Amino acid sequence: MWSVVKAILSYLRPYKLLFVLFLLLFGLDLIFVSIAPLSFNFLIDYAVTPKNMELFMLIIGTILLLGIVCTIAGIFADRLLSRLNALVEQDLRHRLFSKLQQLHISYYQGKRTGDSVALFSSDIPAISSTMSALLSTGIQSVVVVIISMSVLLYLEWSMALVIIAGASLIFVGPMLMSKRANQSYESYKAHKAQLNSEVTENVKAQKIIKSFNLQQVMLQRFQDRTKQLFVSSYKLNLVNAALGRIPMISLLFVNLAIMTFGSYLALIERITIGELIAFYTMYMSMGNSVYSLTFIIPSLTDAKVSMERLQAAFQAASEYEHDHKKEATADALSGQQSGKVAEPFNIQYDRVSFGYEPDKPVLDNIQLTIPYGANVAFVGSSGSGKSSMIQLLLGLYQPQEGSLLINGSSLNQSNIASYRERLAVVFQDNFMFQGTIRENLAMSKLDATDEEIKLAAKQAEIHDYIMSLPQGYNTIVEDEGSNFSGGQRQRLAIARALVRKPQLLVLDEATSALDPATESALNATIKKLAKERTIVSVTHRLATVDDADLICVFHQGKIVEQGKHGELLDKQGQYHYLWEKQTGFTLSEEGDDVQIDAARLSKLTFFKQVSDEVLEDISMLFNTEKFEQGSTIIQEGDRGEKFYILIRGKVEVLKDMTDEHGQVRQQPIAVLEDGDHFGEIALLQNVPRTATIKTITSCVVISLQRKLLQHMLSKHPEINDYVRKVLLERLG
Template sequence: MQHLKNDSKNKSKQKQKVTIAQAFKTIIWPRKNLVFIGLILIIIRSLAGLILPWQSKVLLDEVVPNKDHTQLYYLIGIVISAISVQAVSSFLLTRILSVQAQFLISELRAKVQKKVLSLPISFFDNTKSGALVSRIMSDVEGVRNLIGTGLVQLVGGSFTAIVSLIILIKLNPWMTLFVFVPLSIFGYIALRAFKYIRPIFRNRGKINAEVKGRLTETLAGVRVIKAFNAEAQESAVFEAGVEKLFQNVKKSLTATAFMTSSSTFLIGIATTGIMGIGGYYMMQSEMTTGDFLFFTLILGFMIAPIVQMSNIGSQLTEALAGLDRTEELMNMTAEEDNEERIINLESIKGEITFNDVSFAYEAGKNVLHNISFKAPAGSVTALVGSSGSGKSTIAGLSATFLNPKSGIITIDNQDLSKVNLSSYRKYLGVVLQDEFLFEGTIRENIMFPRPDASEEDLQNAVKAAYVNEFTDRFDDGLDTLIGERGVKLSGGQRQRLAIARAILANPKIIILDEATSNLDTQSEALIQKSLTQLIKDRTTIVIAHRLSTIRKADQILVIEAGKIVEQGNHDQLIAKEGRYYDLYTYQAKI
């Protein structure tokens, strides 16, 4: 029932949106010292920028009319100093905040990836791996605009605009009022546009993840695509996704273009009005040429942050939309977050007991019905039955990849639902039906569960699984690169490598899910020898379609339609002449 509860909790949490206040509290405030330095630098840069307009007024109204060469040199020195201060402060601003922003992105990516790995298997069963890659790598990108120059520019620019406004009012309040009206209209339009844009950015992240997810699947399944001549079909699916993404981008670009054109039009009106009013005042000798130039240049300082608002506002909106999706993941319930999992296993014997266990992937559709059996410590329990009967589900429950809907599973008489997962899984070894190998060398893949294993342990595992039977033929031996998912190896070779990995892990409990399904007769014979060593004194749950591989199992469970229909050892079940007898004699004929 726990996985169903977790799903409902996760859905309720996903509806929440990240606000500026939350982003400030969790991202900006912990880095307040750096942000404060950034604000100081941008204020220094902005004040230094005001020197040029001010000195331009002095040049026109005092220096040129008086032909004062000394004051001219002094003025040039002040302007050069101001430009130098601007350049240095700009460099430091970018260096400090941009680097910190990139550090934050890498930190967040690591944090999100760690969270994703802590989620239950059911989450991965319902989510494309490519979509998850997009969410881990892309959704946090926008954070650079919160801690980087984006937000600081907005705050610093606002400071510059306020200082500029005070100067403009002192210069000419009527001209300032004329400018302020169209700018206020633009500000209102921009705020309305941002509310419209945020859902678009949020949806873009979702579409982007879907497109990348499909692309990842396409590249991984390229052999199947080519085998069925389905290139055109896959291209059409990808094009449809790209078109959907384009339509989303078009919406945001349209909104941004509307803001930009509105700013151009309204600022154009303001500029035209200033020319007219300023010209009138100069003709009336109520304003000097220097005053007019000073006013126009300072006006630029006030308008610039407001014009930038469309760009910076879009960046911040995109950042918050990305944080929304990141928060969805971070708020999901991890496997270990179950408060009932308080039992830490210091050591185990390995006795597994299923007591009246039922399981459903979807509510109301049980795939297991009241399963009960005991796998004594050190014994071999084999699961047989037709495809879809529930064998792999029993294996998944034994590995704690799944949680029962009802009933209890125990390990050494301890309720498995209350056991800390890490303390249980360190005693667990699994060889999956679809064995997964990482890109790299044979050595790296075998040592995956124990990177610090000795060379002696490694060689023992290699020999036990008969991996050396084929690696001895490779020029690089164990250091041979196997390609993505081990594509350079045969099915049997990949299977033996996976078994060697399980042997090196030295577990107390082993789950073999179709461990010999991909082997030819010769490889299977070799593996059977290694399995005999692997399962010795270990609790083993093995699934196999080839019934000849499990004749020596201590007990065999025949599973059909999610129920145990027969139970016993090979000889007992053959003597019954029931379902197992039918399966065994049918395979013997084949």
């Protein structure tokens, strides 16, 4: 309890003057409430019993006057309290929001959205309402109790001692229950935050829920969560009821004791009737105050738990704890404070090793220099560490070994804010904020002119589309950009990055969601822009980076090859393999029609020895199919009749596995990208699929039906035998 009072006093520290004023006015109000019952003593013993009208009028007049003055003071005290409360609430919100901006990215990865939202929606209000109760009912009750006790002691010390003994009993119960009460509040708040997350996630995922017909599954999940909340809410209610009930029972006993003892004292004429009535009235007023105090006890526990939750967020690690000490490096990086033009920066990964968890390295001893103005591409298989290189470059994570050097200074020791001001990034999934298109594009440069915004939108191939909208650049971006297609969102994100005219442009699979025509137009723009800045891009589509100054090929956290496109092809290594896999297809501009070359088909083991002539015919049998993100192309257990080649996009290979509770869950076992193929056994026979294939991004695939292939090969028995033999070997 004291910890809550101490914390509240610390929140009030910036408003000392207001607080003192409030205490003065509130004190006046309280004095009247506490002393008024005493007037009965005077009224009865000195005016009513001796029938003294003059004194009677004087006492009544004084009470009335005091009452008016003190009530006015009370009204002003109420106003001050409302102000203090709102100010403290506002401070906490600002402090928390500002801390959330500084927290390390790993804080968010370990939390669900609802946890952070609950800090604002339930914890701060809990603290605020407890503060309000403490400063009004709390102070009032304590003051009334102290004054009443002093007067009671004066009136009849023996009765007052009985009251003190009884009153202390009232607080014993809640004190003994405080640990249990704490646990109940913690569990209730955690479950409530979980439920908030569930609802937030559900609202955001409605598209996928409806397309996968997951309503029933979601309802079940929600019911499980509400059951958990029900249990913790029920336990909390029980604790709260006990916290209220125990003091009431104690109070009942004290009442009985006072009534008996007081009447006895009047009976033996140790006190007058007036004193007895005054004593009772005062005791009743004190009893009410004590009773009100007991109501604050649960809310104190509530606030204590909320304060601990806030404290955990306040104490969580920030991105860069000592940014203010980095002014010197800031100057070197931005050149803003010294008034010099910012020095172009070279980037160096100096023997960098990194893992999200200490014992699971993701990057291993990376040595790489990116000179200013270079156009560098990171390519390689999925999960090889390309995006992690970007996370380090953005300063979201720090290397465990080695350092990331910017112009020779470790980024870790530099002013990250001024560094980030000079870069812009486009991810595969880009968040759009509430507001208009113009506001979203200007987000990266708040003082951008309309001309700058339009130029960036033109460069990102989205200006014409924006102009075709009735509201143009004033069109409202709805719920994270849901009123735009994936490709349009991507182009808006690219425009947003270009508005900043960054010295370093980071592209993490930035053009992968676009159709081939837009992708190649945008890549042409990016190539033009590359002349004035450093570009670091991650892609799995090699054709988009074939003219990069440096291509780094990643495999299992290491750079296994690096050089220019031609040099890497000559090496006949990993890059050559990836290149061969991704070439041999011709896509229409919209990406909805794909032709595959006979030469590309001959690279599939089961078509290796098939003549070019037959392969030409087979290539005509392929059909182009498009899948939205999150679609299932193949379902494990279904009978398959098609073979697929992935032309653009990313899919996940999932296998049903039984967990320790006997529940079947889908486990990801691989990620396939441009040029990969799957489902070839279906060309042989109608066997159940051995895995599920789900799209991670929107995908373009070509498929070949077994019946069509078999019909074609029936005209070439010797080829048919060969294809069947190889596929049977694959089947094992």
